[in-house]
Amino acid sequence: MTQRTYSIGEAARLSGISVRKLRFYSDQGLLPPAGRTASGYRVFTDGELVRLDLIRCLRDAGLGRNRHEAPT
Numbered sequence: 001m002t003q004r005t006y007s008i009g010e011a012a013r014l015s016g017i018s019v020r021k022l023r024f025y026s027d028q029g030l031l032p033p034a035g036r037t038a039s040g041y042r043v044f045t046d047g048e049l050v051r052l053d054l055i056r057c058l059r060d061a062g063l064g065r066n067r068h069e070a071p072t
Helices: 008-015 019-027 046-060
Strands: 042-044
Touching: 008 019, 008 042, 008 046, 019 042, 019 046, 042 046
Parallel strands: none
Antiparallel strands: none
């Protein structure tokens, strides 16, 4: 079974989070893309959208990642 993939723009529209913030989350390792196209564009699946929803919920609850702490 093939998973549906979304471009970063589609993922942004579906999640309500900006493309810029998605790129930031991806670059920080919080939301690694499912893969990349032959041209190097990030692609996301439903699994990444669920993870993005969790990240947003945790951020909204005040549990954001502290930039000054070493990652565990």
